[in-house]
Amino acid sequence: MDRRTFVRLLSVAPLAGTLQAQGSPESKRAVPTLRVVSTFPPARQPGMPGPYPGTVINVASETCVDTESNAANAEVVREMLARGMCALTNEKEPIDAWRRFFEPSDVVGLKVNCGGHPWCVSAPEIVTEVIRQLGAVGIPPTQVFIYERFQNQLDNVNYTPHIPEGVRIVAAERANAYSENSGYDPRIYVEADLFGEEDTRSNMMQLVSRRLTKIINIPNMKDHGATGVTGCLKNIAYGSFSNVARTHARGVSHTYSFVGALASVEPLRSRTVLQIMDGIRGVWHGGPFARTRRYVFYPKQIMIGTDPVAIDRLMRDIVENKRKAEGVLSIWDRSPKHLKEDDTNARDQDPNVNILIREPEHIEYAASLGLGVADRSRITVRDLTV
Amino acid sequence: MTLLPFLLAALPCLYWTQGVDTLPALKEAGIERVCVPPDRAEPWKAAGVAVTPLAPADLAGREALLVPGITARAGLASPTRVPWVNANGWRFRRAGANGKFSYEVPAGKAALAAAEASAYDADVVLQIDPADVPALGQMLAFIKQVPPADLPDVADMAVVDDDSPITAEVMNLLSRRNLLYRVVRTPSSQFPLNIKLGTKEFPVEEAADPSAFALKIRRLLTDDKRTLRVYGSEVVVCRVTGDAKHMRVHVLNYSGRDLFGLRFRLRGAFKQTEAYVSSTGRVQLDDQVVADDATEFSIPRLGTYAIVDLRP
Numbered sequence: 001m002d003r004r005t006f007v008r009l010l011s012v013a014p015l016a017g018t019l020q021a022q023g024s025p026e027s028k029r030a031v032p033t034l035r036v037v038s039t040f041p042p043a044r045q046p047g048m049p050g051p052y053p054g055t056v057i058n059v060a061s062e063t064c065v066d067t068e069s070n071a072a073n074a075e076v077v078r079e080m081l082a083r084g085m086c087a088l089t090n091e092k093e094p095i096d097a098w099r100r101f102f103e104p105s106d107v108v109g110l111k112v113n114c115g116g117h118p119w120c121v122s123a124p125e126i127v128t129e130v131i132r133q134l135g136a137v138g139i140p141p142t143q144v145f146i147y148e149r150f151q152n153q154l155d156n157v158n159y160t161p162h163i164p165e166g167v168r169i170v171a172a173e174r175a176n177a178y179s180e181n182s183g184y185d186p187r188i189y190v191e192a193d194l195f196g197e198e199d200t201r202s203n204m205m206q207l208v209s210r211r212l213t214k215i216i217n218i219p220n221m222k223d224h225g226a227t228g229v230t231g232c233l234k235n236i237a238y239g240s241f242s243n244v245a246r247t248h249a250r251g252v253s254h255t256y257s258f259v260g261a262l263a264s265v266e267p268l269r270s271r272t273v274l275q276i277m278d279g280i281r282g283v284w285h286g287g288p289f290a291r292t293r294r295y296v297f298y299p300k301q302i303m304i305g306t307d308p309v310a311i312d313r314l315m316r317d318i319v320e321n322k323r324k325a326e327g328v329l330s331i332w333d334r335s336p337k338h339l340k341e342d343d344t345n346a347r348d349q350d351p352n353v354n355i356l357i358r359e360p361e362h363i364e365y366a367a368s369l370g371l372g373v374a375d376r377s378r379i380t381v382r383d384l385t386v
Numbered sequence: 387m388t389l390l391p392f393l394l395a396a397l398p399c400l401y402w403t404q405g406v407d408t409l410p411a412l413k414e415a416g417i418e419r420v421c422v423p424p425d426r427a428e429p430w431k432a433a434g435v436a437v438t439p440l441a442p443a444d445l446a447g448r449e450a451l452l453v454p455g456i457t458a459r460a461g462l463a464s465p466t467r468v469p470w471v472n473a474n475g476w477r478f479r480r481a482g483a484n485g486k487f488s489y490e491v492p493a494g495k496a497a498l499a500a501a502e503a504s505a506y507d508a509d510v511v512l513q514i515d516p517a518d519v520p521a522l523g524q525m526l527a528f529i530k531q532v533p534p535a536d537l538p539d540v541a542d543m544a545v546v547d548d549d550s551p552i553t554a555e556v557m558n559l560l561s562r563r564n565l566l567y568r569v570v571r572t573p574s575s576q577f578p579l580n581i582k583l584g585t586k587e588f589p590v591e592e593a594a595d596p597s598a599f600a601l602k603i604r605r606l607l608t609d610d611k612r613t614l615r616v617y618g619s620e621v622v623v624c625r626v627t628g629d630a631k632h633m634r635v636h637v638l639n640y641s642g643r644d645l646f647g648l649r650f651r652l653r654g655a656f657k658q659t660e661a662y663v664s665s666t667g668r669v670q671l672d673d674q675v676v677a678d679d680a681t682e683f684s685i686p687r688l689g690t691y692a693i694v695d696l697r698p
Binding site: 005178179180181182183184186187193196197198199200201203242243 | 468563564601604609615616617618619620641643644645646647648649672673675677682684686687
């Protein structure tokens with residue numbers, strides 16, 4: 001009945017310098033105290049940042065996707081993954097690269113991203129190839145789980161026709177209706193009173209805490225109304241915990257600290273051993289959704305590593321540069337004049353509208369928690385072309 | 387046997403204007419007691435039904451209650467998905483033992499109304515849509531199944547009632563947040579926090595925004611000192627009664643749909659628990675943890691109403 005718990009308090013202080021340089025209203029940067037509670041102790045060698053901190057393998061291919069039809073090329077994707085994994089691990093054969101991370105007894109979760117349906121989700125071609133490689137390591141399909149928080153999002157994407165029989169597709173809730181908590185672990189949570197909400201806890205999915213031994217994070221390259229961009233950190237954090245939409249409202253986004261705080265909670269941090277950033281397609285505005293093709297673009301690349309911070313740091317530049325190329329508002333803009341609080345319709349119509357003061361520096365905050373390297377000068381990128 | 391009068395008093399009385407020919411439907415639903423207009427009482431008595439004659443004027447003299455449930459707040463972007471909750475608990479608390487109330491509820495609301503009245507031991511007459519007779523019968527049967535307990539209210543603060551509408555709204559919002567209070571006429575030394583509107587600490591102008599005012603009170607009290615916390619939904623209102631040996635938590639779900647894995651934290655170490663959930667019966671609580679002088683547990687599936695008993 002009584003089990004040991006590990007509690008830590010994150011009292012957040014804003015990073016100095018950069019925000020002021022953006023000319024932002026500092027009053028909008030809220031700095032809550034976060035109470036992290038877990039039944040798992042901190043790991044000696046956490047999966048994030050893992051064995052390759054500050055290292056990103058960037059595999060590009062002009063032929064990985066047909067930009068007319070939006071269809072990915074499975075053969076090219078397979079080659080991109082093989083080359084990327086070998087480059088990351090310095091192994092000659094992909095099987096040996098995968099064996100660096102996995103063994104036959106592992107129960108592996110693939111944290112996909114389905115929020116950008118129908119135009120930009122974790123590509124079935126990547127998911128399928130990952131499952132194939134896990135099989136080569138000796139992990140049967142029955143020990144592989146594709147997961148998201150909401151079943152209806154998984155249903156929309158429908159990975160089933162692409163994957164081997166036996167792979168489980170699992171969600172914590174049927175839909176984003178805030179009525180189902182049974183899929184979350186009541187003993188592992190981050191507690192914070194952000195806006196005076198009564199439900200102050202965000203709990204980790206039970207699948208993560210009680211079933212999986214390893215997790216592969218497969219996010220997309222996307223703009224995000226609250227965090228500026230969404231990639232590895234946001235996908236693994238907000239996609240593995242309950243009650244996270246409460247962190248951003250009325251123009252204020254507490255994602256600055258909350259994303260990294262969630263990602264740092266054990267055992268999520270330890271079990272997330274591999275990051276595969278699906279940049280075949282991307283979203284440069286209106287994210288995390290992609291209801292229209294208007295804001296979809298094609299980076300045509302896959303980033304591989306164990307450091308989610310380093311990958312997100314690079315991805316942030318990609319999205320920001322695309323926005324610059326389109327001549328629209330920077331993700332760093334904190335001006336109230338571009339803010340239409342919580343008006344998603346206006347945001348979807350106009351790339352120069354923000355619904356919240358965005359927090360792209362959540363990546364630096366995550367770095368401050370030890371999740372990886374955000375300093376661009378300390379990130380080593382190895383570029384490959386297929 | 388001595389508990390029977392108490393039990394009956396806690397059950398709402400169905401106000402029934404239909405003829406005695408509807409008796410089979412009531413019997414099938416397990417409804418054993420009705421309130422009827424005096425001129426219709428005799429046939430019901432003759433049929434062996436427990437009848438309370440209630441004149442229309444007496445019915446009209448009762449305080450009318452809101453239809454319990456939730457209302458979406460249109461035009462408000464609400465990432466925490468907090469709809470407006472129409473709940474009557476604060477009215478029961480404010481009126482105390484002498485309060486007399488009536489509901490007139492549409493189809494689908496009888497069970498929740500009965501649960502709400504029972505949770506607060508309120509003297510209530512219930513006017514329902516006849517289609518709700520089976521649901522009402524099921525709820526009354528559930529309430530009767532739970533062992534009765536005459537326990538005092540647990541409170542973390544006092545609200546000094548000046549009978550004003552604005553104090554009423556403050557009580558409503560405190561209840562809505564599961565901030566437990568006792569209604570008093572003058573400040574009570576039993577509580578470190580006394581909410582008296584019109585004082586320097588609690589200006590009337592501040593209470594013009596009752597939600598913000600309730601939040602201020604919550605922060606003055608601090609979450610650590612709250613007897614009860616609820617995690618996983620903001621459409622649940624609780625009443626807590628008890629003492630050091632026996633605590634009872636009444637849990638009312640206003641959402642109209644089942645809630646799964648709702649989590650509770652109650653101050654105090656309680657190792658023995660018994661839980662009853664409407665439409666399910668007695669259930670085992672999930673993930674009970676006793677630590678730091680607090681007890682946490684989850685209700686696996688919450689219908690309209692649950693009662694949780696806790697003992698050391």
